[in-house]
Amino acid sequence: DAGVTQSPTHLIKTRGQQVTLRCSPISGHKSVSWYQQVLGQGPQFIFQYYEKEERGRGNFPDRFSARQFPNYSSELNVNALLLGDSALYLCASSLRQGGYTFGSGTRLTVV
């Protein structure tokens, strides 16, 4: 069975640009969460979606937005990129109250 897949795996953007990251959850998982992981730190919660509805939002600016599609895949959008947005962005899917399964992440570098 395929795990959580994220695309792209790496990308480089310039300050001020916009980026869209994509995530496909494990088949049958209806919950998708997004985390930001800065080097040397634990993952920081950004968003959680369940059945296409936002269930939680972390302490991130409005430049960050997300959505979940009818097939439960998800996109994370970041506008007006800053150098500090450089990080590994992780997507995780889960059953209703099960443990998270993470993807391998998207490494975003802002220059």
Added chain:
Amino acid sequence: GENVEQHPSTLSVQEGDSAVIKCTYSDSASNYFPWYKQELGKGPQLIIDIRSNVGEKKDQRIAVTLNKTAKHFSLHITETQPEDSAVYFCAASLASGGSYIPTFGRGTSLIVHP
């Protein structure tokens, strides 16, 4: 919100020794405590979890203990092997309704020397 402290940040052991990683949490309502292992270039992988109605849980060489009164929980790895080398994260969350959102610690880099 929830705050999770994790110690130590780095742990170096010899192969065959035991390793213990400790975490504390701030929200007494938290009731689900997963542990994740992250290898280089990969996302975190769930290795064991414990719920607040249980004090200890074991899975082969890995065990987790929970002290709700003191609001701390620990990961114990026995007979460590070089392949256990990775970054380990603890997390605490409140599982209610339809979802839960774990708050992660800063991680422990475990190095097992052959």
